[in-house]
Amino acid sequence: MGLGPLSLYLTTIGAIALAVAFLLAVARTTLLALERPAVLVSAAGPAVTAPSAAPGRTAWAIAHAFTWVAAITLGAGLVARGVLVGRGPWGNMYEFSVAFAFGIVAGWLFLRRRYPIDPIAFLPLGVALFLVGYAATLPATIGPLVPALDNAPLLTIHVAMAMIAYGIFATSFGAAVGYLIQGPEDRFSWLPSHRVLDEAAWRAVVIGFPVFATMIILGSWWASIAWGRYWGWDPKETSALVTWLIYAVYLHARNQRGWAGRPSALILVIGFGAVLFTYFGNLFFSGLHSYSGL
Amino acid sequence: MEEAWSTLSVAGIPLGPPLVALFDALGLFRVFTTPGFILLLSVLVVAIICCTIDRTPRLWHSLHHVVVEQPAGFFDPVLPERSRLAAGPLDPDAIAAAFRARRFSVRRATSPDGSVAWVYGDRYQYLKLATLLTHLGLIAFLGAGAVSAAAGFETVVFVGVGQSAPVRPVGTPGNLLVKVLDFQAPRRADGTFADFRTDLAVYRDGERIARRTIRVNEPLELEGYRFHQNTFGPAADLTIRDAAGALLWTGPVILAGEIAGRPQGFLTIPGTATGLLIVIDRAAEGGSRLVVQGVVDDPATGGTRTLFQGALAPGEEARPEQTGGVAIRFEGTSAWTGMVIRNDPGQPIVWAAFGFLIVGLVLTFYFPRRRVWARVEDGTIALALLGDRHVDLGREHRAVSELLLARGALPAAEPLPAAAGVAGAAPGNGSGTSRSRY
Numbered sequence: 001m002g003l004g005p006l007s008l009y010l011t012t013i014g015a016i017a018l019a020v021a022f023l024l025a026v027a028r029t030t031l032l033a034l035e036r037p038a039v040l041v042s043a044a045g046p047a048v049t050a051p052s053a054a055p056g057r058t059a060w061a062i063a064h065a066f067t068w069v070a071a072i073t074l075g076a077g078l079v080a081r082g083v084l085v086g087r088g089p090w091g092n093m094y095e096f097s098v099a100f101a102f103g104i105v106a107g108w109l110f111l112r113r114r115y116p117i118d119p120i121a122f123l124p125l126g127v128a129l130f131l132v133g134y135a136a137t138l139p140a141t142i143g144p145l146v147p148a149l150d151n152a153p154l155l156t157i158h159v160a161m162a163m164i165a166y167g168i169f170a171t172s173f174g175a176a177v178g179y180l181i182q183g184p185e186d187r188f189s190w191l192p193s194h195r196v197l198d199e200a201a202w203r204a205v206v207i208g209f210p211v212f213a214t215m216i217i218l219g220s221w222w223a224s225i226a227w228g229r230y231w232g233w234d235p236k237e238t239s240a241l242v243t244w245l246i247y248a249v250y251l252h253a254r255n256q257r258g259w260a261g262r263p264s265a266l267i268l269v270i271g272f273g274a275v276l277f278t279y280f281g282n283l284f285f286s287g288l289h290s291y292s293g294l
Numbered sequence: 295m296e297e298a299w300s301t302l303s304v305a306g307i308p309l310g311p312p313l314v315a316l317f318d319a320l321g322l323f324r325v326f327t328t329p330g331f332i333l334l335l336s337v338l339v340v341a342i343i344c345c346t347i348d349r350t351p352r353l354w355h356s357l358h359h360v361v362v363e364q365p366a367g368f369f370d371p372v373l374p375e376r377s378r379l380a381a382g383p384l385d386p387d388a389i390a391a392a393f394r395a396r397r398f399s400v401r402r403a404t405s406p407d408g409s410v411a412w413v414y415g416d417r418y419q420y421l422k423l424a425t426l427l428t429h430l431g432l433i434a435f436l437g438a439g440a441v442s443a444a445a446g447f448e449t450v451v452f453v454g455v456g457q458s459a460p461v462r463p464v465g466t467p468g469n470l471l472v473k474v475l476d477f478q479a480p481r482r483a484d485g486t487f488a489d490f491r492t493d494l495a496v497y498r499d500g501e502r503i504a505r506r507t508i509r510v511n512e513p514l515e516l517e518g519y520r521f522h523q524n525t526f527g528p529a530a531d532l533t534i535r536d537a538a539g540a541l542l543w544t545g546p547v548i549l550a551g552e553i554a555g556r557p558q559g560f561l562t563i564p565g566t567a568t569g570l571l572i573v574i575d576r577a578a579e580g581g582s583r584l585v586v587q588g589v590v591d592d593p594a595t596g597g598t599r600t601l602f603q604g605a606l607a608p609g610e611e612a613r614p615e616q617t618g619g620v621a622i623r624f625e626g627t628s629a630w631t632g633m634v635i636r637n638d639p640g641q642p643i644v645w646a647a648f649g650f651l652i653v654g655l656v657l658t659f660y661f662p663r664r665r666v667w668a669r670v671e672d673g674t675i676a677l678a679l680l681g682d683r684h685v686d687l688g689r690e691h692r693a694v695s696e697l698l699l700a701r702g703a704l705p706a707a708e709p710l711p712a713a714a715g716v717a718g719a720a721p722g723n724g725s726g727t728s729r730s731r732y
Binding site for chain 1: 439442448482486487489490510511513522634636638644648651652656683686
């Protein structure tokens with residue numbers, strides 16, 4: 001089997017695994033949310049309230065396994081495609097959509113090792129599933145790059161940085177949404193505490209922010225080589241800068257009285273909206289980043 | 295950008311043109327060069343500078359002034375990241391050695407009566423200053439933009455194969471001249487361009503000082519100038535003679551415009567008042583043909599008047615009596631190449647700015663300051679840790695405690711800090727400690 005079909009099969013398996021993981025994560029969170037304390041009535045006397053075992057534990061264990069399967073197969077599919085094309089496999093919207101989804105899943109798996117945030121798994125996994133679904137609507141054919149993109153080292157590193165940063169920001173988005181639902185008063189026992197969500201979101205941004213900055217800097221360097229200027233207010237450049245500034249505002253705001261908590265979480269939601277706008281923006285705006293292959 | 299918006303339609307209703315008109319009236323297509331935007335950028339720079347100046351003394355104070363001798367209340371176990379161990383055989387020297395093993399810089403103090411000893415460890419103490427580097431990077435980046443705008447030079451030249459063009463205006467001392475020796479734009483089987491490259495020579499005072507084939511990702515750098523391959527297009531090779539046979543023009547005419555989807559250009563015939571409007575068209579029998587229209591100014595109308603019009607096949611020549619007294623020969627088609635030539639003194643500043651920015655960010659986020667105090671009294675070690683927001687202080691607390699235990703300390707009544715991370719760090723993991731007064 002050639003690397004091209006292999007990559008396609010692996011990506012398909014990854015997409016299916018991701019779909020299963022997402023559905024199970026939704027099921028598990030739903031079970032957690034619907035849980036009511038079990039009431040035991042003993043023959044001898046009054047009703048006794050006892051905590052039940054964590055519901056959906058099996059569902060989550062399977063979901064977690066499928067998340068790993070998705071990460072491994074999507075990653076392997078990218079590696080196979082990268083070997084085939086001799087560069088980072090993110091030269092068009094199909095390739096980058098798969099890479100973005102992989103980045104989200106990998107970022108999620110990395111952060112959940114340190115933070116007990118499984119009940120919000122369906123949020124980043126849902127975004128990743130949407131992206132592979134979107135990729136499925138795009139042509140997966142391997143074509144040559146336009147001359148402007150013909151810089152394999154910079155293409156590989158510049159876009160890889162975007163993949164890592166975008167991916168990790170998806171988890172900060174999930175944690176921020178969880179925070180907004182949970183509130184500082186910890187309204188729901190089925191969600192992680194607001195402090196855990198806040199810390200996980202913060203950690204994700206602390207990891208992603210310098211990576212995102214590096215992505216912009218490498219893009220600027222590449223622009224100076226290919227287009228003769230390091231900054232040209234191209235729509236994608238501008239959108240990336242605005243996104244970066246939103247996360248910079250978050251980093252400053254989170255430690256400020258009056259901005260910590262809900263306002264900071266809201267900034268993260270807006271920030272991820274900006275990430276998606278930056279990602280999809282070249283479909284709507286002309287500019288020098290119009291390499292979607294569509 | 296205007297073109298992208300102009301084609302917008304919803305449910306068959308063309309919304310693009312009125313939107314383009316609206317956006318244009320609001321100046322949105324040129325927003326980044328408007329005075330308002332420049333003013334906002336300037337306000338941003340001033341705000342960053344003011345905030346940095348305001349913050350620096352407090353930052354320095356928090357780094358430089360350290361209180362080693364903390365009172366007993368500072369080690370109260372109800373506070374975050376506090377614990378107690380039985381000293382066992384560990385004396386302050388051994389505790390200091392343990393802290394050093396965790397790469398802390400150590401300072402020590404003893405009470406006047408010798409009953410209490412403090413060991414203080416500080417890791418990445420001064421790296422907190424890296425935040426200044428980050429902000430300096432931002433300011434330098436915006437400053438570089440100002441330098442580029444004020445002192446940078448940029449020109450775009452379209453040059454046909456075999457032609458040359460000056461870089462600066464004619465007459466500029468030491469001016470450079472570029473000459474296109476060759477241009478290639480090979481196509482793939484699907485018709486797309488695989489590459490485009492210009493064989494470029496650069497001259498000064500008639501002497502060639504550089505030659506290189508430039509591509510999109512491979513510019514020529516020379517004496518502060520960068521020559522970037524930017525675009526290309528078709529050209530029509532013409533030879534024009536007057537009625538006596540004297541040569542008026544030979545070489546490519548750049549067809550950088552477009553009429554009805556066909557390449558179009560214009561040439562004023564040297565030494566005459568006649569202009570040639572030229573379009574390359576597809577001949578009915580295949581191949582290309584040159585459609586040429588001769589025009590002159592018409593003072594009566596203030597516009598132009600057509601002298602002649604016709605079409606030529608490659609290698610064909612129009613006689614002077616057909617074309618206003620000049621013989622026009624269409625030699626064939628060739629190409630022109632478009633290059634961006636820049637001299638940007640802001641560029642070194644921007645790379646330095648990026649360096650400051652990224653080094654500052656990496657140091658700030660990945661090497662955050664963390665501090666540990668040990669108060670040794672009555673055979674007990676009281677531990678207290680503080681750290682920046684970026685520190686997983688629970689993990690650090692556990693690592694320090696485990697190291698002390700491994701070196702002979704004994705567990706006290708309080709449990710050790712739970713597993714690293716927020717997951718189990720019940721007493722807190724540094725929340726709210728970054729602005730400690732200690």
